[in-house]
Amino acid sequence: MSRPFKHKKTGVYYLRERVPADLVALVGRREIWKSLGTKEPAIAKERHAEEKRKLDLRWKALRSKPEPLPHQQLVALSGKLYRRVMAINEAEPGEPEIWQQTLRIVGEIDGRADAMEQWYGESADAILLEEGLVTDNYSRARLIQEAHSAFRQAANQQLKRSQGDYRPDPAAGRFPEIAKPDGGKKADGVSILDLFELWERDHLADGKAARTPRDHRQKLDDLITFLGHDDAKRVSAKNVSDWTEHLRHERGLAAKTVADKYLSAVRAVFGSGVAKFRIDSNPAAPVSIRVPKRRVERPKGFTDEEADRILKASLGALDASGDTSQENRLAYRWLPWICAYTGSRAGEIAQLRKEDFVTEYGVSCIRITPEAGTVKTGQYRIVPLHPHLISAGLHKLVKGAADGPLFYKPSGRVRKEGNSQASSVVGKVSKWVREVAKVTDKRVQPNHGWRHRFKTVARDVGMDIHYANVIQGHADGSASTEYGETTVKAMHREIRKLPRYCVG
Structure with a gap:
């Protein structure tokens, strides 16, 4: 194994x-x-x-024996690169200067085989690998040229988006479908990857995370490799069940990983095919995986001692020795405290900007919004600040800060989703919690532990669970929550129930 x-x-x-x-x-x-x-x-x-x-x-x-690829197939393959660049920068293209500079460099490498190899060689090889294709050097060189054209097209569109023009690319349809390994579509015209593309199109059109399709595609590719074919209508429930058994017992993946990631991805993609009348049934629907209950050896949230240790250590973060940037010092100082009093996700706090600190109905609040970066639910929310955060000097920091993010300096570089500057800050705070605050128990997460602790403390002080859910951005599954508004005044009343952390 x-x-x-x-x-x-x-x-x-x-x-x-x-x-x-x-x-x-x-x-x-x-x-x-x-x-x-x-x-x-x-x-x-x-x-x-x-x-x-x-x-x-x-x-x-x-x-496999290297085979030359026709030009139509090369253009189709380059379309994968185009769609990835468009998807990664779907919601946030960045500043126009980034794309102007990018297009300038793209123009400079025109006709320079060595430079284009540097820029696109790895991507071209990855695309060929994903499609299970082996080609000759001439076809690979032509693919790199097509990748160059596709990237230029995507960069031009991203420049328009960065300037506020989000109209669809009129030339996006120039990329043909990728020919299947058997030389064309299946007799019934439905492949597993056809279904994936249908699902992906809807997923991105709904404004959902661009990294999810990459993750789902990996799972679908794994299933195709296991089956040895790409014919959606030939896939049975037993095929899917055998695949999950292979993942668990041959590859050694945990039952929860197989159920929540692999099987879930296949079920969603095939479900989209059923909804769009491409296939008659979802072969993943009847497949189930028994996930054993995880042994619980301690609370998921921080203990009182762990919380005090982190918050006390943070008080000295601004004066710590070393060459740590001022932005990172501010993150070590404030991110744990804000998470402690709001129960927010660390990434939501790490991406806060000066303009996200607002006053609503006389109450000091933070605004957690997808405009600032990734929000798991995709929904903005207003969270009142606990009085202790204000008396501790958070508002003085915000008032004296420059516009934009508080905890990092924007680099201006386009980054892949999931690898944002805010996520980098979260990683650094995690390391700081382990190495400086000395909370080393691997059974509690160094940042997410605040979310669990918030719920525990909220119950201790009698905070209504509805308000705790709204403050943290949790859905409670109740239809009644769709009626009426949860006001800032009501949330502030509940936030004030939280006791102060006295660690100075």
């Missing part, structure tokens, strides 16, 4: 796989080692599954 391999000295997990005997001469070694970049077993299992999938595709490609 292939499992992550833990390095004895460093504790870091690795993928460690023997090279198939018939490919040793081509690969030049008998074993593959690749760091999974984590010491966490659960994360290692998931990353191992993805790297193993890529490795299997690599072996398949090496065994």
Whole structure:
């Protein structure tokens, strides 16, 4: 059974796989080692599954005979790059200067094979790998040229978006569909990837997270590799069940991971196919996975002692020695406190801007909004600030700050979703909690522990669960919540029930 391999000295997990005997001469070694970049077993299992999938595709490609690709197919493949650039920057294209500079560089590398190889070579190889294609050097060079054209087209559209023009790209339809490995569409015209594209189109049109399709596509590719075909109508419930068994018992993934990520993705995509009358039934619908109850050895939220330790350590963050940036010091100082009194997600606080601190009906509040960055629910909310935050000097900080984010300086660089500057801040605070505040128990998350603790403290002081849910951005599933408004005045009344943290 292939499992992550833990390095004895460093504790870091690795993928460690023997090279198939018939490919040793081509690969030049008998074993593959690749760091999974984590010491966490659960994360290692998931990353191992993805790297193993890529490795299997690599072996398949090496065994295949390189074939030239027609121009139509090359343009179709370049469309994948175009759609990715458009999706990643769907909601936030950034400043016009970014794309003006990008287009200038794109123009400079026109006709320069070496420069285009640097820019697009890795992406071209990844696209070929995703499609299970092996081609000759001439076709690959042509694909890189088409990728260059597709990226230029996407960059021009992003420049328009950054200037406020979100009209659809009139040339977006120039990319044909990617021909299937069997030379065309299935007889019934329905492939698994056809269904994925239908689902993806609706997902992005609804303004949902751009990274979710990338994650779902990986799961669908894994299913296709397991099945050995891409024919949606040939997939049975037993096929899906066998695949989940393979993931659990051959690949060593946890039942919860298989259920919540792999099976969930396939169920959603095939469900979209049923809803759009492309297929008659969803083969993933009857498949279920029994997820054993997780052993609970301690509270998910911080204990009183852990909370005091973090908050006390944060009081000295601004004066700490070292070359830590002022923005990071401010994050160490304030992010734990704001999370403690609001129960908000750390990422929602890390992306707060000066303009997100507002006064509503005489109450000092923060505005958590998708305009500032990622909000899990996609909905903005107003959260009153606890009086202790104000008396501790938070408003003085905000008043003296420049416009824009409080806890990082915008780099102006386009970043992939999930790799934002705010998420980087969250990661640094997590490390600070472990290394400086010395909250090292791996059973509690270094930032998310505040969300669990908020609910616990809210119950202790008699805060109405409805208000706690609204303040934290949790849905309670009750139809009654759709009626009327939860006012700032009411939320402020409930927030004030929280006792002060006295750690000075």
